Structure formats: structure tokens, C-alpha cells
Amino acid sequence: MKSVTDLATLARFILSSDCQSIVILTGAGVSVASGIPDFRSPAGMFDTLRPELIPFLKTATERQRKLMALDPTYVVERGMFLENSFPYLEVRRPFILGVRDKKWKPTIAHHFASLLHKKTNKLTRVFTQNIDGLTYAVNLPEDKIVSVHGTIGKAGCETCGQDMDFKNFCAEVETKIKDIYSPDLGPKESNHILCQCxxxxxxxxxxxxxxxxxxxxxxxxxxxxxxxxxxxxxxxxSLVVSPANSLVNNIPSDTLRVVINNEPVGQELGIEYGTNTKRDFFARGDCDKVFMDLIDELGWLTDLNGETNNLPEASVQLIKAKLRR
Known part of the structure; x- marks a missing residue:
């Protein structure tokens, strides 16, 4: 295995006969350019349930409101949902309807996977930890995608597993679930969405x-x-969520590992940083910028430029700036 020291050598490896199977593991950082906040960034899940909004969750019990005030992630806890589905649906209402309305577009990072598949047929799988469904919006075959934590873009019953048509579900959300962010929109009070099964x-x-x-x-x-x-x-x-992070250790010892992120991650999993590492390559930076530069090294920038109608404005501006150079 030859070490990779920059994006140019990474591109050559991808195009070489030595590389036949490529797996991608993605997290929230690949969707930031679309306008969907990172889990831990401002307006992410930890910020979504702001303390001043908790009183508006009138369908929640006092105990449930206290738990959510201490830790907003309780709103997506299974036991909480089975007790009372309203807090989850009320907090998630804008996200659910935004996915239905295609409010967010896939980023350069998402399009990289599609180009990789079309250009080389070497993409084995994308394991995405994101629930935004954007990996499905770049015309990748669905069997190439594993949604590790599920997706907002499909609906079903948590109790019996029966699927529900997503558009019908969204219509129910729109007419039955209170908008705690803009109380003048939607119904004044939430009403149950019942499983037909x-x-x-x-x-x-x-x-x-x-x-x-x-x-x-x-x-x-x-x-x-x-x-x-x-x-x-x-x-x-961040590679802190298991078992998704186990992918970095469940590959052959000579498999090249590339980390694209703003900061080093996964040291506790054995990923090495520095000039002496031969197996691991760190491409520091925003995902969209790094993937655009990699796409350029691969000679696919013209193809990417042809996807501007299906890219967020921030990504389009990055491509235009690149082409002007």
C-alpha cells in the first residue's frame, strides 16, 4: 500500500487498478453546506429545543419537560416517544415538512459519491449517519446507501412497523401537529396521528x-x-457514535483510510495523524471544499458544474470560484 500525502495522490489511487472497492462513511458535516446544522452546532439538535420553547410543549408532562430541559436528546428517546409522541413530532415538524418540500439540496460531498459511482463503478457503499435523506437525492442506486440511523424521508409505525406513505404522513403532520416555532401556523393544538394497522x-x-x-x-x-x-x-x-464508528477498525489492516473533516477525529480508534503515518490521510477542511478539490484532481469538475441546479447556493459559489482560477 502506497501512502497518500495529498489529494492528487489520493485521486491517482482512486483511479488506479489497486483500488477496486470504496466505502464512504458520512456524518452531519457533509450536509452543513445545504443549510442543515451539525448536531452540535448552533441550531443543531442541542439548540433546537430551546428552554423558552419547552413551555409550548404543553402535551408533555412536567417530568418529560424537565428531562428535555436537562438534555434535549430526550425528545428523540424511544421510551419518551412511546409514552408521548407529541414532543418529538412538534420539535421535528419543520424538518419533516422541509424534507417533503425539498427545502435542502445535496452538497458537493453528496455529489462526489454519485460521480464516483458513475465514473468508476468502484463505490461499494455509502454508510450515512444522517437522517436528512440527501444521499438519496443524487441519483445513487438505493442499494448503494445504508442509512445507519434511518431517514426522515420515510414514515412508519414505531409500534408495529407498518409503513405509511410519506406524503400522507406529512399532510397529517401539517394539519395535526402544532408548530411550536411559529404558533400562528398550523393547528392550535396537536392531535394524534394514528397507525392504520x-x-x-x-x-x-x-x-x-x-x-x-x-x-x-x-x-x-x-x-x-x-x-x-x-x-x-x-x-x-466526529467518529464518537458507535457502532457506525466501528467501520474504521473492521476493514483490512492495509486498507487506506481518509478523514475529511475540520479537525482530527478517531485517534482513540487508532487513526494516526502526522507525517509518519502510512495508512491514514487527513484532508483538513470543510467537506464541500475538500471534495470539490478532490473532484477537480479526478478531472470531474465539469461534471460537477453540470449539477448546479441540484446544489445549494453555497456549493455553487465554491464551484464558480474554482472555475475562475
Whole structure:
């Protein structure tokens, strides 16, 4: 295995016969350019349930409101949802309807996966930890994508597993779930969205709630893909959430690992940084900028420029600036 020291040598490796199977693991950082906040950044999940909004969650019990005030992630905890589905649906209402309305566009990072598949046929899988559904918006075959934590873009019952048409679900959310962010919009009070199969008020986007098991697809595809992976690209993730972060260690010892992120991650998992490492390459920077530069090194910038109608404005401006140079 030859060491990679820059994006040019990475591009040459991707195009070489030594590289036949590429796996990508993505986190919230690849969607930031679309306008979807990182989990821990301002307006992310930790900021979404602001203290001043908690009183508006009148459907929650006092105990539930206290738990959410202490830790906003309780709003996506399975036990909480099964007790009372309203807090989750009220907090998630703008996100659910925004996905329906295609409020956010896939970024350069998402388009890289699509170009990689079309240009080389070496993309084995994208394991995405994101629930925004943007990986599906770049015309990748669905069997190339594993949504590790589920997706907002599909709906079903948490109790019995029965699927619900997403557009019908969104119509129910729009007319039955209170908008706690803009109280003048939508209904004055929330009403239950009932499962047509089991009758429980536990219909929600098909995301994995805290306390739930991951889809078996994650474990099945990881076991299938990783033994023959030549290149693992880790992008926009802190690598602190298991078992998704296990991918970096469940690949052959000679598999090249590339980290694309604003800061080093995964040292506790054995990823090495510095000039002496041969297996790991760190491409520091915003995901969109790094992936654009990699696409340029691969000779695919013209193809990327042809996707400007399906890119957020921030990504389009990056491409235009690159082409002017």
C-alpha cells in the first residue's frame, strides 16, 4: 500500500487498478453546506429545543419537560416517544415538512459519491449517519446507501412497523401537529396521528430513536463490504457514535483510510495523524471544499458544474470560484 500525502495522490489511487472497492462513511458535516446544522452546532439538535420553547410543549408532562430541559436528546428517546409522541413530532415538524418540500439540496460531498459511482463503478457503499435523506437525492442506486440511523424521508409505525406513505404522513403532520416555532401556523393544538394497522399514535419518520436497535442492514452490509474494501473515506463525522464508528477498525489492516473533516477525529480508534503515518490521510477542511478539490484532481469538475441546479447556493459559489482560477 502506497501512502497518500495529498489529494492528487489520493485521486491517482482512486483511479488506479489497486483500488477496486470504496466505502464512504458520512456524518452531519457533509450536509452543513445545504443549510442543515451539525448536531452540535448552533441550531443543531442541542439548540433546537430551546428552554423558552419547552413551555409550548404543553402535551408533555412536567417530568418529560424537565428531562428535555436537562438534555434535549430526550425528545428523540424511544421510551419518551412511546409514552408521548407529541414532543418529538412538534420539535421535528419543520424538518419533516422541509424534507417533503425539498427545502435542502445535496452538497458537493453528496455529489462526489454519485460521480464516483458513475465514473468508476468502484463505490461499494455509502454508510450515512444522517437522517436528512440527501444521499438519496443524487441519483445513487438505493442499494448503494445504508442509512445507519434511518431517514426522515420515510414514515412508519414505531409500534408495529407498518409503513405509511410519506406524503400522507406529512399532510397529517401539517394539519395535526402544532408548530411550536411559529404558533400562528398550523393547528392550535396537536392531535394524534394514528397507525392504520395497529391504531397506536406512534407513527413517525423512519429514524432510529435513542434506545432502539440499528437496522440489521447496517450489520449485514458492513460484514459483506468491509473485508474487501481498498479505501475508506470518513467525512464530516466526529467518529464518537458507535457502532457506525466501528467501520474504521473492521476493514483490512492495509486498507487506506481518509478523514475529511475540520479537525482530527478517531485517534482513540487508532487513526494516526502526522507525517509518519502510512495508512491514514487527513484532508483538513470543510467537506464541500475538500471534495470539490478532490473532484477537480479526478478531472470531474465539469461534471460537477453540470449539477448546479441540484446544489445549494453555497456549493455553487465554491464551484464558480474554482472555475475562475
Amino acid at each position: 395497529c391504531g397506536n399514535a406512534t407513527v413517525k419518520p423512519k429514524t432510529v430513536l435513542f434506545g432502539s436497535s440499528l437496522p440489521t442492514e447496517f450489520f449485514d452490509k458492513a460484514a459483506q463490504d468491509l473485508p474487501t474494501t481498498d479505501l475508506l473515506i470518513v467525512a464530516g463525522t
